[in-house]
Amino acid sequence: xxxxxxxxxxxxxxxxxxxxxxxxxxxxxxxxxxxxxxxxxxxxxxxxxxxxxxxxxxxxxxxxxxxxxxxxxxxxxxxxxxxxxxxxxxxxxxxxxxxxxxxxxxxxxxxxxxxxxxxxxxxxxxxxxxxxxxxxxxxxxxxxxxxxxxxxxxxxxxxxxxxxxxxxxxxxxxxxxxxxxxxxxxxxxxxxxxxxxxxxxxxxxxxxxxxxxxxxxxxxxxxxxxxxxxxxxxxxxxxxxxxxxxxxxxxxxxxxxxxxxxxxxxxxxxxxxxxxxxxxxxxxxxxxxxxxxxxxxxxxxxxxxxxxxxxxxxxxxxxxxxxxxxxxxxxxxxxxxxxxxxxxxxxxxxxxxxxxxxxxxxxxxxxxxxxxxxxxxxxxxxxxxxxxxxxxxxxxxxxxxxxxxxxxxxxxxxxxxxxxxxxxxxxxxxxxxxxxxxxxxxxxxxxxxxxxxxxxxxxxxxxxxxxxxxxxxxxxxxxxxxxxxxxxxxxxxxxxxxxxxxxxxxxxxxxxxxxxxxxxxxxxxxxxxxxxxxxxxxxxxxxxxxxxxxxxxxxx
Ligand SMILES: Cc1ncc(COP(=O)(O)O)c(C=O)c1O
Numbered sequence: 001x002x003x004x005x006x007x008x009x010x011x012x013x014x015x016x017x018x019x020x021x022x023x024x025x026x027x028x029x030x031x032x033x034x035x036x037x038x039x040x041x042x043x044x045x046x047x048x049x050x051x052x053x054x055x056x057x058x059x060x061x062x063x064x065x066x067x068x069x070x071x072x073x074x075x076x077x078x079x080x081x082x083x084x085x086x087x088x089x090x091x092x093x094x095x096x097x098x099x100x101x102x103x104x105x106x107x108x109x110x111x112x113x114x115x116x117x118x119x120x121x122x123x124x125x126x127x128x129x130x131x132x133x134x135x136x137x138x139x140x141x142x143x144x145x146x147x148x149x150x151x152x153x154x155x156x157x158x159x160x161x162x163x164x165x166x167x168x169x170x171x172x173x174x175x176x177x178x179x180x181x182x183x184x185x186x187x188x189x190x191x192x193x194x195x196x197x198x199x200x201x202x203x204x205x206x207x208x209x210x211x212x213x214x215x216x217x218x219x220x221x222x223x224x225x226x227x228x229x230x231x232x233x234x235x236x237x238x239x240x241x242x243x244x245x246x247x248x249x250x251x252x253x254x255x256x257x258x259x260x261x262x263x264x265x266x267x268x269x270x271x272x273x274x275x276x277x278x279x280x281x282x283x284x285x286x287x288x289x290x291x292x293x294x295x296x297x298x299x300x301x302x303x304x305x306x307x308x309x310x311x312x313x314x315x316x317x318x319x320x321x322x323x324x325x326x327x328x329x330x331x332x333x334x335x336x337x338x339x340x341x342x343x344x345x346x347x348x349x350x351x352x353x354x355x356x357x358x359x360x361x362x363x364x365x366x367x368x369x370x371x372x373x374x375x376x377x378x379x380x381x382x383x384x385x386x387x388x389x390x391x392x393x394x395x396x397x398x399x400x401x402x403x404x405x406x407x408x409x410x411x412x413x414x415x416x417x418x419x420x421x422x423x424x425x426x427x428x429x430x431x432x433x434x435x436x437x438x439x440x441x442x443x444x445x446x447x448x449x450x451x452x453x454x455x456x457x458x459x460x461x462x463x464x465x466x467x468x469x470x471x472x473x474x475x476x477x478x479x480x481x482x483x484x485x486x487x488x489x490x491x492x493x494x495x496x497x498x499x500x501x502x503x504x505x506x507x508x509x510x511x512x513x514x515x516x517x518x519x520x521x522x523x524x525x526x527x528x529x530x531x532x533x534x535x536x537x538x539x540x541x542x543x544x545x546x547x548x549x550x551x552x553x554x555x556x
Contacts, residue, residue, distance in 0.1 A: 066273055066350035067142045074124075074340035077132035078333055081122055082115050091118055091330075117333050126151065126331045127324040136340040143347050144273060145283045146290070146308035148316060150323055151339045153331040156267040157183035159291030159307040161190055162322035163263040164235070167289070167314060168193035170483070172232035175220050179209045179514040180237055181265060182543075185506055188482040193232065195482065196220055200240075200514065203381050206396060207425040209514055210382040211238055211246030214254050221258055231258070237265040238282065241421060241513070242428055243389030244382050245269070245279045252286035261288040261313040269389065270306070271297040271432075274346055275354040279387035288314050297391060297432050300342035304335040353433065354391075361391050361431040364440040371444075371451045373399040377426065391431040398425045400451060401458030407450055415446035423510075424539065477522040480555060485520030488555040492545070495532075498523050501554035506543040509534045515543070523552065 082096065094100045097113030105113065119125055124133035133151065141149035152159050160183040168174050170192030176184055178197040188195055198220055201210040221231055234255050238246040248264060255262045264282035270292035272278040282290040290308045294300040307323070309316060346353055369376050377394035379385070397407045408422035420430040429443065479502045480488060490504040503517040509531065516527050531541065531549060541547045 070348035072344035074136040152305040156293040156305040161187045163289040165322045166318040167233035176235040189486040192483040214250040235263045243392030245387040248285040267293040301338040393429040400454035417446040480520035492551045504553040509539040
């Protein structure tokens with residue numbers, strides 16, 4: 001057993017990667033700007049120094065450090081089973097690769113087929129685990145600090161569905177950010193819950209949405225209370241795609257004071273537990289259900305995720321039932337074993353495994369900042385939020401007079417540099433355990449070339465995003481719940497005739513990825529002209545059957 005370590009949390013920040021902190025006990029709002037390791041060290045000292053004065057649990061949280069454990073029971077079970085000398089008469093039909101399609105074996109070899117086995121007794125049962133899967137999930141639970149962990153083969157999408165369905169029944173109310181991932185929207189269709197949206201903060205210069213704040217949630221709970229409605233759950237996305245973290249510790253405290261469970265979509269933050277300068281994890285901050293895409297920054301196979309539970313507000317049996325209902329009865333053991341392997345990889349060296357990635361990200365960030373016309377997203381751009389993922393590099397290119405899409409094209413075509421996501425004003429790069437110095441150097445070369453080329457062509461012709469046009473709005477009238485709208489009969493109408501109709505599709509502009517219309521909402525003039533405006537300027541319209549928006553699907 002690894003020894004328990006006490007870490008000091010200030011609004012969910014372990015140390016370091018913070019630019020502003022709210023020092024509640026002292027009644028002030030201490031703005032602390034930390035750019036260098038040296039400064040972050042000072043910050044750590046400040047946090048520790050504070051501790052002597054504190055007795056309030058508002059500031060201090062105790063949780064065990066990740067357990068060192070490199071054993072992978074499910075990987076071992078798969079190996080042993082694959083090595084058996086037996087005549088197999090069960091599925092899958094390729095029979096351990098004997099009849100594997102050659103086009104694929106030429107690409108990936110025979111080994112994946114050899115280990116692509118079904119739920120045999122010695123390989124345990126995902127929905128009633130007693131052997132290797134149970135062992136692997138328990139080890140994951142120890143490492144990530146949950147009371148129970150479930151392996152998912154349907155990505156975080158499936159975990160978000162299960163989280164919503166296990167906490168909300170038809171007609172209940174769920175508070176969630178308007179820019180929640182599409183999986184939250186489909187989770188609402190499945191559960192029949194009624195959404196109450198919170199608009200995330202929006203930075204128009206970056207054209208990026210941030211997180212949501214405890215005060216926004218309090219206001220929503222109180223407003224609903226005054227209407228005689230209670231809230232079944234609050235869902236928060238933290239971190240966002242760009243790495244912005246919400247103040248989960250205060251959100252959880254607030255929600256728990258009302259007896260409301262908190263679900264955190266931590267799809268992009270599964271790595272937070274593994275470096276002292278990362279933001280605190282949702283579990284460390286008391287969240288009840290946390291869903292992580294282990295396949296994003298961590299190293300499991302695509303589509304594999306984990307759902308973690310903590311505390312006793314949510315019903316574990318209900319989570320089990322939902323997961324059984326939502327997942328395949330033939331879960332892929334390659335995916336499951338990859339979760340076990342990714343956990344064991346972290347468990348071998350949980351405290352230092354991310355040191356190199358953190359160094360690379362820090363060096364890269366510092367060098368990118370010196371490139372003329374290029375800006376790096378930092379906490380000053382979202383000062384209402386307590387922390388940001390140090391492994392997400394979001395780079396603004398508007399001073400070069402080009403869009404993120406144009407920058408992406410140059411980087412990709414001329415330098416072979418592929419970003420995680422491109423926006424109108426910026427590009428986001430994800431640094432992972434698989435990122436090497438050469439990758440960062442290639443990125444720097446690409447950005448330097450982009451800078452000199454664009455400045456030569458455009459001078460200092462800044463690309464501006466005007467506030468009014470891009471700020472998301474909040475005059476939403478919901479006529480049908482997402483579930484009612486999903487099942488309602490639909491028809492297509494020409495855009496000129498759709499005002500006042502009930503929208504039948506989820507229409508979103510990327511960026512900033514905040515849905516403008518969600519099925520069941522009345523189509524307003526403001527929503528429509530916003531969509532038409534942003535489409536004209538080149539935003540990608542997603543979710544609409546007709547992306548050109550000459551017609552819109554409405555409920556009959
Ligand atoms: C914020 C967020 N939540 C949930 C998901 C869904 O995750 P998955 O792809 O693992 O199903 C994504 C996917 O990109 C995401 O960005």
